[in-house]
Amino acid sequence: MRAFYDYRRETLNRSRPNAGHFVIARLEESVSNVVVVTQNVDGLHEGAGSSSVFPLHGRIMEDRCHAGCAGVYPAGLHRTICPVCGAGSMRPNVVWFGEALDEEVLLRASAAVLACDLFFSIGTSGLVYPAAGFVGLAMQRGIPVIEINPEETPFSEKADVVIRLPAAEALPRICDAL
DSSP, rough: OOOHHHHHHHHHHHHOOOOOHHHHHHHHHHHHEEEEESOOOOOOOHHHHHEEEETTTTEEEEEEESSSOOOEOOOOOOOOTTTTTTOOOOEEEEOOTOOOHHHHHHHHHHHHHHHOOEEEESOOOOOTHHHHHHHHHHHHHTOOOEHHHHHTTTTTTGGGGGEEEEEHHHHHHHHHHH
């Protein structure tokens, strides 16, 4: 399993944020309280400059001590021993199937949704919970929802605005129009 994540990290080291990531980061300069809640583990939002990111499924470029101290550290290729407590239980800091999300990240993301004035659902299938529940929560609270996705989702019919483009195409156009 470690080889799989090391390969993913090596691939990610060659990846760069796309135009959509950069537009979201730029919005922080002109709009107060831009918050990104993401299911992605790649860190590309932070790489584009976003400062308020809640990665629901963790960060692949970090390692976590699964026993011992439970600390989180920058990823080290092939590292299995915790640099602090010495436990042989290092693993990628990502949520695996069947594991619970980080409670603090989930609570902070929920609070951000409850406090928002406008909700963008971007590039998600709307099928993976609890993240998909944020769209429904925004809709229940009467918060306008803009869906940006080339594919239809379970929320498409109820969204206030639906844009059938990839984020890297739609977001720059929206930003230019503003």
